[in-house]
Amino acid sequence: LDRYEAKEPFYRYQRRVHGDYDKLIRDFGCSKIDQPLLERMEKLTGKPLHQFLRRGIFFSHRDLHTLLDRYEAKEPFYLYTGRGPSAESMHLGHLVPFLFTKWLQETFDVPLVVQMTDDEKFLWRGIKMEDMRKMTRENVRDIIAVGFDPEKTFIFSDFDYIGHMYHNVVKIQRQVTYNQVKGIFGFDESKNIGQIAFPAIQAAPSFASSFPHMFGDKKVHCLIPQAIDQDPYFRMTRDVAPKLKLIKPALIHSKFFPALQGPKSKMSSSVENSAILLTDTPKQISKKINTHAFSGGANTVEEHRAKGGNCEVDVPYQWLRFFLPDDDKLQWIHDEYSSGRMLTGEIKKELIAVVTEMVTKHQEARKLVTDEVVDRFMSVRPMKCF
Numbered sequence: 272l273d274r275y276e277a278k279e280p281f282y283r284y285q286r287r288v289h290g291d292y293d294k295l296i297r298d299f300g301c302s303k304i305d306q307p308l309l310e311r312m313e314k315l316t317g318k319p320l321h322q323f324l325r326r327g328i329f330f331s332h333r334d335l336h337t338l339l340d341r342y343e344a345k346e347p348f349y350l351y352t353g354r355g356p357s358a359e360s361m362h363l364g365h366l367v368p369f370l371f372t373k374w375l376q377e378t379f380d381v382p383l384v385v386q387m388t389d390d391e392k393f394l395w396r397g398i399k400m401e402d403m404r405k406m407t408r409e410n411v412r413d414i415i416a417v418g419f420d421p422e423k424t425f426i427f428s429d430f431d432y433i434g435h436m437y438h439n440v441v442k443i444q445r446q447v448t449y450n451q452v453k454g455i456f457g458f459d460e461s462k463n464i465g466q467i468a469f470p471a472i473q474a475a476p477s478f479a480s481s482f483p484h485m486f487g488d489k490k491v492h493c494l495i496p497q498a499i500d501q502d503p504y505f506r507m508t509r510d511v512a513p514k515l516k517l518i519k520p521a522l523i524h525s526k527f528f529p530a531l532q533g534p535k536s537k538m539s540s541s542v543e544n545s546a547i548l549l550t551d552t553p554k555q556i557s558k559k560i561n562t563h564a565f566s567g568g569a570n571t572v573e574e575h576r577a578k579g580g581n582c583e584v585d586v587p588y589q590w591l592r593f594f595l596p597d598d599d600k601l602q603w604i605h606d607e608y609s610s611g612r613m614l615t616g617e618i619k620k621e622l623i624a625v626v627t628e629m630v631t632k633h634q635e636a637r638k639l640v641t642d643e644v645v646d647r648f649m650s651v652r653p654m655k656c657f
Contacts, residue, residue: 292330292526295499299506301331301524308336315343321374322596323525329371331499331524333509338521341492342379347657348492349485350375351476351520353386354414356406357396361413362546363626364528364538366633367593369417371525372496382423382485382656385414386476390429394465404430411645413549416637419648423656425485426648429472435651436481439515443471446511455503474508477520485654493520498527529589533565549634553627560587560623561616568608568615579611580618587615587622594625 296303304324313320323329338348352372354365376383389407392398398406407428414426433440449467452458458467475481479491495505505522512519530538531545538546544563547556567585569575582588582605595601604621607613 290527292499296331299331299499299502301333301502301522302335303331304329304335304523308332308339311336311339315339316378318378321371321378322598323367323371323374323593325598326592327526328367328593329496329523329525332522333505334519334521335494335523338492338494346492347381347489348379348494348521349381349479349656350383351386351493351495352383352497353388353473353476354410355388355392356403356410357392357398359406359409360548360550361410362538362548363590363630364546365413366417366549367525367528368496368498369414373417373419375494375496376420376423382654383419383425384476384482384485385424385426386473387411387426387428388473390433390465390472391469394463394469404428408645411649412637412640413633415640415644415648416633418636421644421648423654424648425482425651425654427651428649431649432651433472435483436475439475439478439481440471442515443474443508443511444468446514447471447507451507455507470504470507473504474511477505477508478512478515478517480517484651485656490518492518495520495522497522497524499524500527528593529565529586531559531563531565531586533584533586547626547630549630549637551630553631556627556630557623560619560626564590564619564622566615566619568618569611572614575614576611580608580613580615582609585618587618590622591618591625594629595621 295301304327309320309324312324321329341348350372352368354361354369372383375381387407387410389403392406393400393403411426447470449458452467452470456470477493477495479486479489479493497505502522502524505520509519509522528538531547544559547559551559565584565586567581567583567588569578569580580588585608588605588608591601591604595604604613604618608618
């Protein structure tokens with residue numbers, strides 16, 4: 272598919288490059304989101320850019336310029352993103368793609384499909400089927416609470432919807448060999464056949480014909496907001512698309528959201544102190560950040576005053592880059608902390624205020640998401656998307 276995939280599967284590559292995003296761009300053959308592209312997006316939509324774009328958090332793309340050409344020509348497109356439910360409670364990092372996708376939906380006024388890969392988690396995690404279904408619905412509540420348009424948003428469970436897009440799944444499967452899948456994803460003979468076949472299921476929603484109740488027989492372009500580690504799935508998809516006479520999806524990639532305890536730790540909903548859960552109380556949020564957030568500050572107050580903090584590794588500052596919308600205040604915090612005028616406890620206090628407000632608002636919105644609301648978003652229904 273490209274020169275990267277001949278070298279090693281992504282999970283090994285990711286460990287080796289360790290956040291060198293310029294190297295990722297070079298090796299993956301994708302394109303950097305540069306200033307002219309950002310200016311074009313702002314001009315076409317007439318709306319200010321999302322902070323994730325302004326700050327380079329969404330940093331690279333495939334064919335975004337082509338998608339904007341189609342948009343400028345008044346041709347429709349839709350958004351596709353997803354979530355693999357592995358716990359009943361999502362954490363703050365899980366919200367990142369959905370916050371950006373909500374902005375895309377509102378800014379471009381386009382439909383959205385959200386794939387809940389409950390089958391993937393069943394195959395990899397060995398979770399009981401009934402537990403998997405419960406996790407899926409609880410995660411869907413959190414996704415709906417972000418504020419998506421119910422008239423233009425379809426959320427589906429693979430377990431329930433697979434029959435509607437199975438014709439595309441098997442077409443994709445026929446075009447991809449085991450050797451290709453092994454090279455892309457690092458699969459070996461120990462993997463079950465469901466795992467080996469799964470990438471085609473994640474690929475299928477990239478094509479409008481998987482959603483006849485939304486698009487009929489129209490050929491509609493697709494844009495997929497995703498973390499960079501999902502790119503191998505969709506490079507495979509883009510390679511297959513021309514063979515099926517289908518439109519290649521456009522991709523837009525985000526950097527990784529840093530774990531609370533620093534770059535060498537893993538954020539997980541099942542590890543209590545590794546993340547801020549969307550169910551956490553203000554007291555829990557404050558305790559987790561004060562106790563566990565990795566600091567770029569010096570060891571003593573005197574040393575910190577003299578040398579300043581390192582914003583590049585400081586988790587409170589990095590999280591503020593994601594969630595503090597005010598650019599001027601973010602720059603002020605950066606300058607104060609890196610100069611040593613602001614101490615570690617003070618930057619943590621800034622983050623606690625931002626995160627507490629964000630999580631509290633989310634919890635209030637989630638209370639309004641009843642079973643009936645979930646059923647509506649997940650129902651296969653006629654939708655006037657354009």
